[in-house]
Amino acid sequence: MTPSRTERIIRVALMALAMFFFMLPIFWLMTTAFKFGREAFAIPPKWIFFDWTLKNFQEVLANSKTPRYIMNSIIVSAGATTFSLLLGVPAGYAIARSRSPLINSSSYFFLLLLMIPPIAMLIPFYLVMRDLHLLGTYAALITLDTVFDAAFVVWMMRSYFMDVPQEMEEAALVDGASPLQAFTKIALPLSVPGIVASALYCIIFSWNDFLFALMLTSPKTKTIPLGILASFSAVEISWGRMAVMSIFAIIPALIIALFLNRYFVQGLTMGAAKG
């Protein structure tokens, strides 16, 4: 039963339509970054044939705050990812290997935590940080990101470790290795792909986060999404500068979707669909 010729044509047409719909806004963003203001506003819209310019990039890079925003995003993402892995990977392993039903079902507690609406956590957390005079510090933002990231890492790594065969660890234990050695020397090296998938999720979560950064950062610790908003200055709305800042903001997303997609999909489907 091979598909007929007309069916193949319809299939290709539908695929083209889907790609058009999903890629168009990204294409528009990318080209806006290279447009002069008047052409970004041109009616009828200019898709490809316009005066390409690097003016927007020059303006954004000339702004002394831009490197600050990028640096802050890197610090927060790196910090939250590191802490989440340090806390979450061992915990995931402990749950996967435990025979106690109580500990096994605690993985659902972490899943539940992952589902908490961020605003419900943010309001009390904001008040606590205010009382501790930690508002506007990296620590506040990294800590709150780590709550949600680590919960994901536990959930993800638990299902990953459950798929790693236990026999080698048991053999090592018989040979006199400590449980900690069995974890670091045997289980960890076997689960590198799972750790990569977890790390990518954490990086994307922190890099893309806007709500937490909006409430917890000060002008010195603002991350890129807030930098994008700041490019809408009170004086003029510059879509070109906004687009350039946005390109910085989407670089990790592009790299992960196009080059590391195997890990990314694994994280998504394992995190979402696998019990």
Add this chain to the structure above:
Amino acid sequence: MLLSPLLIFIVVIAIYPLFFSFYISFFKYRLTDPNQTRTFLGLANYINAFKDPQVTGAIANTLIFVAGTVIVEIALGLGLALLFAAESRRTQMLRSWMLIPMALPPLVVGLVWKSLYNVDFGVIPYYLKQLGLDMGRGPLGELQWAMPAVILIDVWQWTPLIMVIFLAGLKSLPHEPYEAARVDGATRWQSFWYITLPMLKPTFLVALLLRTMQSFKVFDIIYATTGGGPGSATTVLNYHIYTVGMVFFKMGYAAALANILLIIVAALAILYIIVLERQQI
């Protein structure tokens, strides 16, 4: 013992604030008050919430947004999964392109669509006008268009996730029923309707619950596009809580509203866990 560092961290950082939030939801607590007094109100914040037309309106908007996004995304996502299911090099490449939207910062997605929707120079109103549909103040400015316009943004960003979930579901289906059906002379439409769809039921449930929970939390794209407007046409509960707490600094009331949202989402999350648990057996 590998578990304890994380447990201690979570209890201090996450559980304590949640209890604190529960506690202050019984008080009148304004951050703008110079004396920082907290007046005990009992359940008044919760009772007022259900009498407050802004809150009930926000809950109604949330339900419309959630229903709209989830239904469209599941239908489209299943369609895309079937369309891109073939394991050729071409579809694999196209599929990885499709992953881009969901990895993007939602704020950027909101801003890009805001510029596409812009009434003066936006691409979408311009082409719709060419087709004879005048949107007046633009998709984000007109009362009846704002909500569908915001739903479309969410659909754009999250349909690929549903596609990925359905692709995994399709891959896990066994071959035998299809062969048996073919022997019995079933058409492809029949085997889709009577075999594929019923066997995908668990995948449907997972996709449905996961997206419903995520949809309740929408914030960034609303902030970037409409700010809850026009009027309060796109003010969802999550956004309203932010306004009450972080703009007007009525912390007690905001905490009460946040706890209402928390209970709704937690109920869904428990349902989701029960579904996952059943699937394992």
